Amino acid sequence: MMGQSFAQEVIERALSLSRAQETQVNLTMQKLELTRFNANAIHQNLSRHQVELTVKAVDGGRLGTAATNLLDPGSVQEAVAKALVFARLSPPDPHYKALPAPEPLPVFDGYAPGTGGFTPAERADWCGVIIDQAVKAGVESAGTFSTETNELAVGNSRGTRAYHRGSQAFLRTIMTAGDQTGYADQLSREVSDLRPEAIGQEALAKALTKPGAIALVPGEYDTVFHEYAVADLVRFFGYLAFGALARQEGRSFMAHRMGEQVLGDNVTIWDDGLNGAGLATPFDWEGVPKRKVMLINRGTASGVVYDAYTAGREDKKSTGHATGGGYWRGGMPGHMFMATGNTTLEEMIRNTRRGVLVTRFHYTHCPEPMRLVATGTTRDGTFLIQDGEVVARTRNLRFTQSLLEAFNRIESIGNTARLTRDWWSTFCSVLPALKINGFTFTGSSTF
Template identity: 30%
Template sequence: MKQLNQEDTRAICERVLGFSKADECSVTIAGSRAGNIRFARNSVSTAGLNEDRRLTVTVAFGKRQGTATINEFDDKSLEKAVRRAEDIARLAPENPEFMPAPGKQDFKASTEYFAATAAIDPDYRAEVASHAILAGRKNKLVTAGFFNDVTGFETIANSRGVFGHRDYTNLGYTCTARTEDGRGSGWVTRGVVDAKRFDAREATDVAIEKALRSVDAKALEPGRYTVILEPAATSDLVSRMFGAFGARQADEGRSFLAKKGGGNRLGEKLFDEQVNVWADPWDKDVPVSPWDAQSMLARQRTDLIKNGKVASLDYSQFWAQKQGVRPTARHGNIIMGGGGKSLEELIAGTKKGILVTRTWYIRMVDPQSVLLTGLTRDGTFYVENGKIKYPIKNFRFNESPITMLNNVDELGKPVILGGDEGRFQLVIPPMRIRDFNFTSLSDAV
């Protein structure tokens, strides 16, 4: 299936906007080619390639909106979609929080497309799986994993002058390696936009090493420990916190950023001074779309946390108008600063602690404080005098990322975790945290 370029999509958008008789009209065109390969029990189980193109048109009559989606691009189909959206809008109830579409935006292009990723073919995917399978067999391990790559485009336009086009690529890889008797397990994840920065052998070898080292785990008593968290162990915890940076949530008392008595905690110091977090659509490691597709607003580089202080909140168009401020686009990536030390150097500087390589099965306990519960998994180790002494049994924990980022002992060098459509692209450092709360043991590996 042909991936449409900017000239192609601009012509289609102009035709759609020309068909519309509504007060306003917005168009999104998106397409992708997504390949994948899955393996389990040291054998490939599935592989595939999916290609798709779709167009979504949204119209409004006053505060009444309607939306229609199609995957055919001839004039008859385009006009039919516009009419369907208009019919829906006329029947829809008024939206009391309706906001007009934004006017023309200045979109600064972000480098999201890389030829090496776009060139990935079935042979490349097979090589990724082959190394994991053969390395697993060689080490008497059982491997399972998933590799996927995406090459796509997106175009947005509206009747008020907005137009933007982007081409992008990304890939993701996860691999689990387990001993044949199930007593040891290791896991790894990788995500990048440029295939030249992905090494399947290096990634798989990480999972294999953890599996081999995690056999014969010993039990430690639950309690509060100093922990060294690998970036993958931290990401699912802190990403839930950043989902609560909406100004409306805070102003209405529905998040940890709500102030007692009303208002929000913008500008307050809630974290350790070492904590600095920002979003940047043009970051070279995790570039994202220069616009927020939902609002069609241009993204900007934005500090979320600066030296431990809450530096900004997200304002939807409706809430921004209500509060008398400028609206903001939703962030597409989260980048956390750190120091210059590697994970190994953080371990070397730890007198006594626990190395956590992965967290999973995370659930919210208290949204107001972002208290989370979950389990460690796939390689948890006891550290003493700067060295990994032995593997330990996994724990259940009850902890909040807000508390974690208040108990920072030291941050390491940030690592690219990547992401996918629908979640933050992440750059997170390994970190050493004081008083992490382990509440019970788990027999799972």
């Protein structure tokens, strides 16, 4: 790890070189170590170290950004100079106000030494637990096991200084029995929280349940969703609806409906980057402290998240949700929670006369953002429920469904929540299982 002293030294050096009216400097480090296995054998082990210095220069309301992964004095100076050049080539932004002033920051260490020090041999042993389960059951296993440490340092010309280090461990597997598959994963800051035996057993049970997939006629079905599937749906609310810029530009259903009932009154969703049940972090990309934001309160549109830019447009205070820029700009929730209910997954199934049980989705996207119409296919365990029992495995189904409509038809909410992340690690979420009535499936696959 680079450590706080070294990170601050680089930040100060870059700030001292800048001739811009305002300057922000970010320094990130990631150490990713990963083991892959397939066909019941480990086939790849890697260790990747990345460092990046990003400089944002502001000159007369014009913004420019440059980045480098070299930290020698010449490369730092070049990045600082390029950021100012790019700013002066850009048109002024009439909405820009200022970089955020320094604020007191929560102090906690998100780094778990056990995660950071986990060895390739230990990862291999844990993967071996899952592989052994597969061999004994006569199926094939595949998956990945990663441990990651990361550091973020932020400084700006107004005096903001921030540093945080964190860690995460992620183990996932797919079990394959002929043309049937089952999936499971687990995510935690502490590698010691992971349970490879339980992960393997969960995936194995799904792969072996009800052999011989049937074709299901497309239509509306009362549907029970595992937490993996719920997370894939809720992320569309996060990056398309709950950011301030989408609301300001009229691209979100929240734009003209704040204070109105938009989802079912049993739905409460908030973002809380300081909650230890998620992958907590004390501040955002701009060094602003994370603040809990109520997004949906008993179905009512209650709030959106802000970075400094979008907050300035409304003369508000940033909620600490700035990201690294690029596509994800304008503030975005990264630690979403949904209030749990009082029903178990098994009770949801027992209370379903005819419906579908979905483990997770594949290749989801949202072609109609205003209504949050999402589409994708089920994957790694889709089952038919009949008279309160799982009676058959179905071929994978394609869904096309407005999530605004679907989240107005939630019949039951799970009494526990699970920490998950999306494919790109853009979001982590702590969400329960759901039963949604009348969920629309529009097609069936051949497998």
